[in-house]
Amino acid sequence: MGPIIGMSPDKKAESPGLLEDHVCAQASCRAAALPEAECASSPLATSVDRVSGAADEELTNLNWLHENLLQNFTLGGPEAQASPSPLFDIEGRSEHFSSSPASSACSRANDQDSLKSKPPFSFSLLIYMAIEQSPSKSLPVKDIYGWILEHFPYFSSAPTGWKNSVRHNLSLNKCFRKVEKSLGKVNGKGSLWCVDPEYRPNLIQALKKQHFPAPHGFYTPPASPPSAFSPSRNLFLQGCSLKESDIDAATAMMLLNSAPGHHVNPSDPDIPMDLSRPDSVLVSSDPKQDHNYSSSSFQRCSSRSSSSSSSPTSLSSLDEGRGGMAREDSVQGLWAGSEGFHSDEDSEEERSPRRTPVTPRRPPALKCSPPCKRVRREARPELDEELKEAAGSLLHLAGVRSCLDLSKRAVSAVKSKKMEKFWK
DNA sequence: TATCTGGTAAACAACA
């Protein structure tokens, strides 16, 4: 990702939160009314065990914010997704980071840090977070600004160029789609933006990947958003540190939460978007796909040079990254109110009411198939089932109670392998 | 070294 992911050594050096975090980790374990023994025996304690003896790794290899995101986005379920600050731990309990004086102190310390440090997330991820944490899963630009400002005070003192970057991302990044505020209203000033469900898994994977960019690049507390993310951080600080497998499990949980019926938007049932279509969720194990969450490859396909994105690899991976499933209905359901939105059958130009038709500047879209003309696989309900089973297996490994049928877990590992093969 | 990716700046148009 971008340069802001891996913090430069000097930045790391100026990160006082590092030591504090370690202290807070111990403090909050107690403060969270969790006996240390329980911390150790918590479902994720296996991860702790794995990293035991490597305190350095514990501090650097773990990104509380990711955990938080994954917690927020995955473990909280519908309530968490709908709540602006869903604080759910692995058991589904909710708790507030501020409940502990010790953790509050940490929080304050990190507030200070967050004021001066750049968030370790790309703009696309920031936008994604903002949108995903909104009750309606869609936000106007202004609210996206607001969310970012609220959670990343860094930007309040940053030059206003970041807003341009946000808009730039919204426009350019195909992960985000513009929907009309009201169906009858022609696009006036300000539209709602939401995450394209097809790219959601890619964004998730980007988050996931950001969790493990480089051996040194995981310490991100200075940019820690003080409010909404802190609770899960508290969770993390309880010692329930996760490793990649656990993140996978958390991601899997998201898949589960994304399954039909799992994701209900209680606050806004009228929202036409269905971000939870399981067929729009695919987390690939292919690291090459990791960057495909972004439209960048598409960007290059459409607005930059055609050299890179038209490569077979990028096309195929894009195809996979988008799940390759029959998302047509999903997308249509999601965008059913967005005038002019077409299914993925459409070519790049066709599907872009968001792009003003009066933009001769836009070069004739190179026939980059992927999102535009991607090869679509048949919808496979059984695949969803397998997906759930695989997720259940992962969760089982992580010690996370899942709602899956336990009897299916026995075969889940095998089936997950099957899935891998299928997606290859 | 080439390419990819993300950040930033800027120009421009449309709209309130």
Next chain:
DNA sequence: CTGTTGTTTACCAGAT
């Protein structure tokens, strides 16, 4: 007219 929003292009830096 001004400010906001949305789109696009260009350039740069870091990572791969």
